[in-house]
Amino acid sequence: MSSAPIVVLDSGLGGLTVAAALRQALPYEDILYFGDTARLPYGSKSAQTVTRFVRQIIRFLLPRNPKHVVIACNTATALAMPSLRQSFVGLPISGVIEPGARAAIEAAGAKATPVIGIIATEATIRSKAYDRAILRRRNHARLLLQSTPLLAPIIEEGRTGDDPLVRLALKQYLSPMMQRGMDVLVLGCTHYPILKTTIAKLVGAGVTVIDSAHQCAQDVAARLSRASLLRTDSSHAGDLRCFVTDDSPRFAVLASKFLGMKIDPPTWVAPETLYATDPSAPIREAV
């Protein structure tokens, strides 16, 4: 057992859906949440830039001795994961894509050529990370990939499923996928679970909707359990502490919505502090 914290990091707010699922699965664990709100979104940016940002955040949090780092952002997982594992040997790091891909395969069941849809940011789709993760397990799966760059801004504006614009955006993105006989739909961005009910209603009961945030939390719980790193002192109520790079009013307003609970005001970390984690040399990219 270990009382060290679990780090959950994201470009902004979306990863809070993972933090919420983690708190539910592991109520005794302390969570350090890092939202890179000064540099968000990651989803329209390049692999090089996103990898650099995530590496800086992990370096910044290393002195807190985390027992596990969760990349709670599909874009960051897709673009940075292999390089991160090389940079931080010995630090357990996991992401959102593998658990989501596994759950999609399970949901597809015994079907010979299941049709699996994935909605995600432009960068996640372009990276082909879901394609690889799914086809490695089921090379007969047929994939429908759709970048949905408006959904995160729509959710961050505070819009909900009863807004006609939200329904129109979802219909525009999802209808072509539905027409091709989709069996499973992966919500490949940690913002999207906020619209899960609306999406599930739109695609109908015949399509299993996979919530990558929920799958990711389950995966972290299983990993910590296997490594005997779970806290066992049930007298300790797990703590959630948030760090942000931009202290805008948005975070406070939206955080409770993403988490389904109130949280303490976040601690502001100047982006300079992150760059200063490696002041001696420019960061070399492995990607």
Place this chain on the structure above:
Amino acid sequence: MSSAPIVVLDSGLGGLTVAAALRQALPYEDILYFGDTARLPYGSKSAQTVTRFVRQIIRFLLPRNPKHVVIACNTATALAMPSLRQSFVGLPISGVIEPGARAAIEAAGAKATPVIGIIATEATIRSKAYDRAILRRRNHARLLLQSTPLLAPIIEEGRTGDDPLVRLALKQYLSPMMQRGMDVLVLGCTHYPILKTTIAKLVGAGVTVIDSAHQCAQDVAARLSRASLLRTDSSHAGDLRCFVTDDSPRFAVLASKFLGMKIDPPTWVAPETLYATDPSAPIREAV
């Protein structure tokens, strides 16, 4: 006369509408365009963060000895301008808000209490920069302020005025303003001129639509002319060189759309380089 370049800076692509208008107004001038694409958007971020970003960009470009710096971003103008003028004494800096406000007042004409609408990012609206700029000139104007955070992502996705989602978003944002008898509508974000025709059709001929990008370019031309800093050698075809902090495929794809012309591939500037413009001390904020 001066052959020094004009710097145009923005969080990303939107400022290219200003660069395009500047090239049309001043075809002999060299323009250095800086898009902070690794850290965009600015519109949902705090004054402190945006001011810091813009100051770093200006410091980075100072060695190129610009004769004028245009903050071609409403959010950056709204949040950072007073502090920038303090930081860079002697450097001519202008923004998009004053020219837009002036044009709005002119368009309102002799009406006793003109109703002036402004659409902009959350940060620009929150800053009250347009309110101040307009009310200082016409304290009987009635202002209708509407933050329209989806419009920039919609435009960056490449959507156009014939898309039903674009029309629905515009209708949702603008209908309440139209019902209150708007005389003038200011497009308070340099992305929005891309949708100007659609917006003008929607609000109808009774509402004058002010394009802040166009007004800003006119204002720069007038300032340079007054200061006798315009290039006069009409044999020189003005050059446009772009710098970006994230070299994503988006820039190349969208730039020609924003500019209405092809441009050379942008030069990538690592964000570290910007922070390194002042390595000795943390940047102190005047805001």
